[in-house]
Amino acid sequence: MANNNSIKTKLIYTFIAWTISGLIFFPILWTLITSFKTEAEAISASPSLFMFDWTLENYEDVLARxxxxxxxxxxxxxxxxxxxxxxxxxxxxxxxxxxxxxxxxxxxxxxxxxxxxxxxxxxxxxxxxxxxxxxxxxxxxxxxxxxxxxxxxxxxxxxxxxxxxxxxxxxxxxxxxxxxxxxxxxxxxxxxxxxxxxxxxxxxxxxxxxxxxxxxxxxxxxxxxxxxxxxxYSSPEGLFYAKLSAASAMAIVPILILGWFSQKQLVRGLSFGAVK
Amino acid sequence: MGSIHLKQVTKDFGDVSVIKPIDLEIKDGEFIVFVGPSGCGKSTLLRMIAGLEDTTSGTIEIDGQDATTTPPAKRGLAMVFQSYALYPHMSVRNNIAFPLKRAKINDDIIEEKIASVAKTLNLTDYLDRKPGQLSGGQRQRVAIGRAIVRQPSAFLFDEPLSNLDASLRVNMRLEISELHKSLNTTMVYVTHDQVEAMTMADRIAVFNGGIIEQVGSPLELYNNPANRFVAGFIGSPKINFIDIEPSTIDGTCSLGIRPEHIEISTTGGQWAGKIGVIEHLGSETFLHVHVDGHDTFTVKTSGDCPFKYGDEIYLSPQKNKLLHFDATGKTLPNIA
Amino acid sequence: MATTNSRALARLMLVPSVVLLLAWMLVPLCMTLYFSFLDYNLLSPGTEEFIGFMNYEFFLTDPAFFESFFNTLLLVGGVLLITLGGGIGLAILLDQAIWGRNYVRIMVLAPFFVMPTVSALVWKNMLMNPVNGLFAHFANWLGMTPIDFFAQIPLLSIIVIVSWQWLPFAALILLTAIQSLDREQLEAADLDGAGPFSKFYYIVLPHLSRAITAVILIETIFLLSIFAEILVTTSGGPGYASTNITYLIYTQSLLQFDVGGGSAGGIVAVIIANIVAIFLMRLIGKNLED
The missing domain is CATH 1.10.3720.10 (MetI-like)
Incomplete structure (x- = not known):
């Protein structure tokens, strides 16, 4: 009984946690996804999460520009x-x-x-x-x-x-x-x-x-x-979402990876040693 | 060679004087123990000898040379710390090699010395481990190994056994005594445990409030304590003190009698009392006796003690073992 | 704890840091102070003259100053409130037994590593844009009129963006603090019949006080000088609706080239920061060191 109950609680907490963290992460995810879209798809009124023609052209454009x-x-x-x-x-x-x-x-x-x-x-x-x-x-x-x-x-x-x-x-x-x-x-x-x-x-x-x-x-x-x-890219290129996304991705991905790898070590330093 | 001579040494921390002028001569090859309650200045004095603390005034001579301001690295002394202070990132081998490398000794000789030290201290199988993978006793041995490998003129021990559990402590005590006998090097050993002091020392210096109360061999301190403090500090269980009306003959204000020097009788004696807690140790028994008009007396008697809680008994001191103290706590000659 | 030798050496080793920081603080600060009494415009060099407290008068009586002063307070206070509240909630949530906690933590942490210019641009264009932004699409889908975030609620929009950036920081530090809470304390409270609310209020919250102090201190340091987010999104507008002190001074000195006025503003900003700093230092002095 108790076991069943605790699995249920765990399930609920897991669901809430994933939902909230998903929302927090969404802008980054959205940027990454958009960077692979065409400009037309990027501003589409019914945006698609995965079902679109993936392209690298934005990255090429950014590098060229x-x-x-x-x-x-x-x-x-x-x-x-x-x-x-x-x-x-x-x-x-x-x-x-x-x-x-x-x-x-x-x-x-x-x-x-x-x-x-x-x-x-x-x-x-x-x-x-x-x-x-x-x-x-x-x-x-x-x-x-x-x-x-x-x-x-x-x-x-x-x-x-x-x-x-x-x-x-x-x-x-x-x-x-x-x-x-x-x-x-x-x-x-x-x-x-x-x-x-x-x-x-x-x-x-x-x-x-x-x-x-x-x-x-x-x-x-x-x-x-x-x-x-x-x-x-703030203006007017900011309106070209796909290119903006590609440029953003290229700016943040290196540090994002570094940060993820080192999150444990970061906590203590960030709080000036107040939190171990 | 390893004689250490302290002349009028003092230490102040700001306005607080931690060491009042101290004179002490430590002879070459001697095992001297600094003992005293915490905060009495014994560790500070040891650290001053080591050079880890400045000396406020006075001089410290090592082997006849003034070493008062010599940096620790140049004093030729080795120290074993309470926390062992091993280098956590180095293997046992490198821990022991560290002082030799600093002295720029040739690698082959280092290897040889490590091997021989490891053999002496039973560390041969652990040479490639890190300190974190060792037990408390093994770490202690590595710390000692690191100290002896460079053949210092004297060893300084700062409460080295206080982090070990009781049984290990007894073993290490023996090992250190053994080491002293075989190396014959001066050892200065700080502890708050009078048992360690009694069992290991050639001479004991009893510290209290920044001064040395008495220096002497263990038995001297036990039999002829210079004052009430030393009498109270040396001996286990603790000596019993009896405050009396000041004597008109010699000014005795209090008496001291050790638990092992009290006779028990069921029929009559100097003090009547009622037995409180009884501690059976097997080989001997400690009785805590509530004596009318006095504090609780501790009495040591044989293991097969027939008494039980609440029994009425009589106690009498062995007259020739009674210690007499004057109003300042100084020991007076026993006139009995 | 040390000897004369090491003490002398220690002082020597402090010198570079102290001298550099002192120089970094004092030299420019003195120059700022000096400029603040001059009529000094970069467009007409060589015509500087001493004008006393005129620059201060102009700066302090400028309605823009009051607006940006309150904006600064709202920005710092709002973000602190959101990140602390959200951070405590997230920390408690992530402290529960859940599946995939590591992945959840990585996702929550991510915004902290995103540079301010990027997050401002992404939010401005891709999420908050009134025509093509995701929120607008969503509003249309619900049949509502999309909000023009940076025109209608510029400051609040910036608060939201900045909060998004700092929420991970607060959550991560508070989570770490919660995890160091002695579980036996909570079990003892269970035995004593404490409910979840009183457990939180009497045990968890006091335990978090150090971490909360740290979060407030560090966030305030950075939030007082928020700049890029404003520059990229609203440029302080409309009017001065989303201008904070930092941005106001920036526009005055580097866009209008009024060095004197900008300097006076800089000094005012320093004074404000000092008031905050004294308050904060008291707080951490008590709370951070042992």
Whole structure:
């Protein structure tokens, strides 16, 4: 009896969960499907989910119209470059805050996080002017710098929470065993913290990949990553649904796959260690 | 060589003074145990000897050299931590090899040393495992192996057995004592467990509130504690204290008598009492006796104890074993 | 816990991060502050002159400011409300025994990885378009008049889009928090005769408080500076109906080239963010650290 009942409940919950998650996922699914339709079918008043003539012509059109791979490459360089550069700066800081705590450590962390609160518009004009004067407008280097800086607080904080979980005694043991501070970090801390470092890197790649304020404002043709590439579809090409869908799919699929593979690691980092 | 000489060593954390000036000479080859309640400064002092904590004032000499500000890596000491502090990402082999690699020792020699250490500690079959795949006792042995492989001038142990279960603890105690006998290297061992201190030490330093109350061999501390604190800390079950009217002759304010130095009689004695809880250990029995006008006394008697809960009995101390303390807790000579 | 040696080194290792962040924060901020007192238009360079608080006066008395200020609050508040409410519901649902939980979780999580420009475009054109959008088709099929989302309810439409992007984040974090709830607590509550509502209110919700705080904090950081979604969908219109502070300043400084006015707006935005930040920091200071 009880067993029957619990299967019934499970069935109901499963149904609700699949329905809701299906609705949430629908816009993405719809985009993916539409990208394989012809323009006529894409705007049809009685749209079909699967029963249409699948075509790749939209992808060909998108590739022909704009240098997708340039934008793709820019996105890769900017997101991965800024994440790695950020790690190099953040790891020493996180080490020092996690293992050599002082009274100021907590305040320092709070201050770093508070720089995230600084609205980008507050510094928009100076950054724009500085970039113009230093010739950094529309360059990958410029964007790598900006992405590194805006994500640095998050990286420090994430690494800090991961490092905090490593028992101090293990590092002290290394010190007793004759390791210099450099060796201690290289041979002991980093290997132990590797999963945490990897998820920090990952989250920042995703954040930088999707960042759409500075990337839109500071780039034109040369260094524009996929966010800017896709923004150019806002009008009037936006009315060509199939092409828009194909371009969208090409912009999001790489990061979607990366995110799905790493969802477990992402949770902790995203919540700044508040949730394990 | 491994003598450690502490001269007027102190440690402050901010305004809190954790170690009041301490002088202590640890001789080469000696097994000395720092014992005391938690927060007494024993672990802090050990970490200062290791170089993991700064010394606020005073000097620490290792083998006659001033090492007060020498970084831990250069002191030639090895430490075994409470949590073992093994490198979780390295195999047992690499854990043990780590200090040797840092010392840039030739690979062949490293292999040889690992093999011999592994043999000593029965770790040969586990060399390629990660610490996570080992039991508590095995991890402890790896930690010890990592310490002995580099032949340090002294070993520092920071409560190494407190994470092990009771039976394993007894075994490891023996193994460490055995190791000390065979290596003949100085060992400084911190524990809060007076049984460990009594069974392993050549000398015991009893810590309390940042100072050393007494240093001496286990039996010295047991028989002639310098004060009430040491008397209360050493010995199991705990000594019984009796507060008395201050004596006009020598100023005795309280007496101490160990549970094993009390005679029981059903007919008469110094104190009349009623038996409360009885703990049977088989070989011996602990009686908790409620004595009129005093606290509960613990009395140790033979295993075949005929009494039961609620029995009225009389207790008398063995006069020559009575300890006399003055108002400050200092031990007075027994004039009886 | 450490020695003089390591403390000195630790300070050294903090230097790059601190200096960079300080520079990133202070240099442009000071410049913004300076510009905000100038009559400075990019179209007529070389004619800058000091005009005191004029820019602030213009900015703060501009009706557009109030409208976009309230829009900002509505946007942040609305999205927080939807994502937290929906997130808790989803988290509880996904915590139940269901078939294919991994697939469900992947689908729920997906919108978080979609870049703002893409999600805005997809929603704008393919779903919310009044003629060819899916919602319009659906309305027609039901025999109703399709809503012209971005003309009739622009801000609400943007709230919906942004909520869709952030719901996965809230749900995932809350789900993880729920899963760490000690099941014995719930069993004890069962034995004590607690119903589902009181179990939720007295056990689940308090357990989630840390996670909820984290969600509020992080979402607020990002929501205060929503930009791309507005740029791509409504461009702030009609009128200022969907302009938030960020977008207002953007139009003023980079579209109208009024650096002085934009800078004054930037400073106002910083002050607003600081008020929010102080409030939030108090919250997490208590709730996040142990």
């Amino acid at each position: 704009s240098p997708y791979f340039n934008h793709f490459w820019n996105s890769i360089v900017i997101s991965i470059g800024s994440s790695i550069l950020g790690l190099l700066i953040a790891i020493p800081a996180a080490w020092s805050m996690a293992f050599v705590q002082t009274k100021r450590t907590k305040n320092l962390l709070m201050w770093m996080l508070s720089t995230k609160m600084l609205p980008p518009v507050g510094v928009l004009i100076p950054i724009y002017l500085l970039f113009r004067d230093f010739g950094l407008l529309d360059t990958k280097v410029g964007l790598v710098i900006v992405m590194t800086l805006i994500n640095l607080p998050i990286m420090v904080w994430m690494l800090y929470t991961y490092f905090r979980e490593i028992p101090n005694e293990v590092l002290e043991a290394a010190r007793m065993d004759g390791a210099s501070i450099g060796e201690e970090i290289l041979y002991v801390l980093l290997p132990i913290a590797l999963p945490g470092i990897a998820s920090t890197l990952l989250l920042n790649v995703i954040l930088a990949w999707n960042e759409a304020f500075w990337t839109l404002i500071l780039t034109a043709a040369n260094a524009a990553p996929l966010t800017a590439f896709i923004a150019s």
